[in-house]
Amino acid sequence: MTRAGTTVPAARVVHLVLPAGVDDPARPSGGNTYDRRICRDLPTAGWQVHPYAVPGSWPQPDAAARTELARRLAALPDGALVLLDGLVACAVPEVLAPEAERLRLAVLVHLPLGDEAGLDPGTAAELDARERRALHAVATVVATSAAAARRIAGHHGLAPERVHIARPGADPAPLAPGADGGGSLLCVASLTPRKGQHRLIEALSTVADLPWTCALVGGPGHDPHYPGQLRYRATELGLADRIDFAGPRAGAELAARYAAADLLVLASSAETYGMVVTEALARGIPVLATAVDGVPEALGRAPDGSLPGLLVPAGRPEALAGALRDWLGDPLLRHRLKEAARGRRAMLEGWEMTSHSLAEALERLRHEPRSAR
Template identity: 55%
Template sequence: MTDVHVVVPEEIDDPTRPSGGNTYDRRVLDELAALGWAVHEHPVAGAWPRPDAAAHAGLATVVAGVPSGGVLLVDGLVASCADGVLAPEASRLRVVVVVHLALGSADPEAAPGERRVLGAARAVVTTSGWTRGLLLDLYGLDPAAVHVVAPGVDEAPVSPGTTSGGELLCVAAVTPAKGHLDLVSALALVGDLPWRCVVAGALTIDPRHVLEVRDRLASAGLADRVRLVGPLTGPALEQAYAAADLLVLPSLAETYGMVVTEALARGVPVFATAVGGVPEALGETADGPPGILVPPGDPESLAAALRSWLGDEGLRERLRDRALQRRRRLTGWGRTAEGLLRVLGDVMGEGPGG
């Protein structure tokens, strides 16, 4: 049996709302199909992870249509808030949940339902060791059932960089959790130095927060140096990385941080917050990390790191050399698909019972 039914959010391919979770799902499903698997994709409508009754009913219809004993791979954005639909089906189906973000870690009210559905699943896939550890601590899951399958990254040409190092790039949806207000505060503290910053990320998820970021930029006199360009994909995103000297990711929470490896795949160093799975994504080289990690919510520390970067050519050269070293050790999406296949193979080898 090489059939897998997959439940994903309806907007998985929406170019106006790119996300790491959507990219992970799409790339892995495409790889499975290329390997000869029959991938039955079921996009489900709804404001996941806050679905209404209609969204739950739509999901229930999809799940009921999966043959008994079939493998059902569910994106955690859907699964973690649909225990009433999925948990009762766990004895009939081989349910595997891919957790990009543990909802219960940020919303205690979501924890009981998430615990129920993850506990009922045959296997849980996480994108980082940090997330795996968080789920084990939160819910007491069977460690043998929780697997790390890290995101891959595409090969890319090395970004040429500039002599000044002043071309900064932040790739993240403009929402409170991504720390853009901290980024603005940090940039204001190095406003005396030459730099420009492109912020590439969705502007429609939280319009009120976007307005707050724009107001803060105007108040700091940075509106002409920081460009909020909206979400970038395809060639436009490639151009943004090609023009960048440094990726800056000031997130307050991050389960992995795929943009970190996307930057490193181009030899671009990374300054980011030491949250979640970001240290795993950044990685190490024989000479040290290919970037600098700072505490979350600490714009002064980020500003100090940026001041060092902009004022020290030797530091820029060292970090760029490390980024190039790290680039050579990154793995592609084929490796990610292989990891998921091992999990699916184990689940398929189990008996039909729960």
């Protein structure tokens, strides 16, 4: 996946191990977007990328998927540098450990496995324990925000210098014209309990007296029953004609949804960064989000220090409902937040900074003695 005309030193080769489905247009997740971009952009930072999508139901693969990943790693030459998506790597420490001294292994953690909502406590604990063993087995860990790096290092007892940061970038985009009155709300997220659409629907029911519509853009996540539960609850609350379950959207269709939006709403219980936050800010759209993990980092501040949106505590549905009422009922607040969002828009970093940060982490690993852990 190198660009034509790019000269890459032979030693700067990274084998990129990805979960199957990264290129599936029906699954336009932040993690998939990030993986696709580093495949495309790392060559401009001097790295030749050899991607491989390993089949399996990650992060809970069957024996065949484990065997295939082990076979793939075993086929690499001694000293090869391998960057593995955490959805794959963190589930199989028993596959990584035998190769950790022979290969230069790094893991890119998009989301700690135990953070996925809807898991029973036993499964979450098992995934968390596997992740700890996997991250201790490899030489380098890459996180997508400073908040995530601190949390991963602290939670798993990793030396902070082993955890590097490569924040997602944001592509330039035209300003969103939105709609009159500020009532065009948009949530871009997979329909999964961690993203909190159930909390959003409950909050919207408390402001049913105000004019608004809300588009839920995203496909189903790991829980196949959750989208149906959301639709049922929206109907039960009398909101079916005001909430649009738009399904997954990408490219021009997603751009059109952003263009029509006045406010992005994200009610997640966990986010290592929140790429949709910067996607909205790139269009001058203010954000209402739960202040979890890396979301405040993604939101940032305008040049004058003002917030380009509203942050509310996670697990406080009344706070989300109150912020929605404030936004919908206060034209001066909407104007102030839109101005701040446009100011923040000019400060966003592009994807070239992501590839630069990741290239720095890979370069360190390339020169690190393989015995160092």
